[in-house]
Amino acid sequence: EVQLVESGGGLVQPGGSLRLSCTASGFTFTNYWMLWVRQAPGKGLMWVSRIDGAGRTTSYADSVKGRFTISRDNAKKTVYLEMNGLRAEDTAKYYCARDRGIEVAGPFDPWGQGALVTVSS
């Protein structure tokens, strides 16, 4: 079964840092781009970041560029999102997802269950 499991969410003060992890199983991890999507409470979905299968190419939404870093450890089949300089507006559930495409872009599937990040003093 193809599965993604996130961990690392929690409560953090404004300006603080947090690292999310997403561990994959059931597929050849290195073949796929991985990404993070977030959803603020009661709001819609927003793509945050993505990383290629080798871990060499990354991209970010403008709202997190320079503060968030995506990385991956292919030996552990895990992708990370390091979040620094957190702001109240970063409060959201963060989902890990797989870009299902291999040679070309694909839809995001599957998704993890999500990790809740709350930025508050």
Add this chain to the structure above:
Amino acid sequence: DIQMTQSPSTLSASVGDRVTITCRASQNIGRWLAWYQQKPGKAPDLLIYDASSLESGVPSRFSGSGSGTDFTLSISSLQPDDFATYYCLQFNSYSPTFGQGTKLQIK
């Protein structure tokens, strides 16, 4: 960035109705579009990819159409389990974007 304008934001309908949700892209995205269903507290589920391909296991009452800038998701005969929020996603660019969502509620 490519903007996705989804409408309506809320849709009230009854079991058995046929409904349509639309997404318009700010530039040509070919057929690089997917539709998702999300229920409260859960991750989104993929319904349609490549604009019109039905994901395995998804009931055939769901269908997608369109290309270029205009896309639609149709549900032919609403079932109680279909009342949820629906999102479109364009994955044509390095900065994927979602529509704002359509909450489908019982009339």
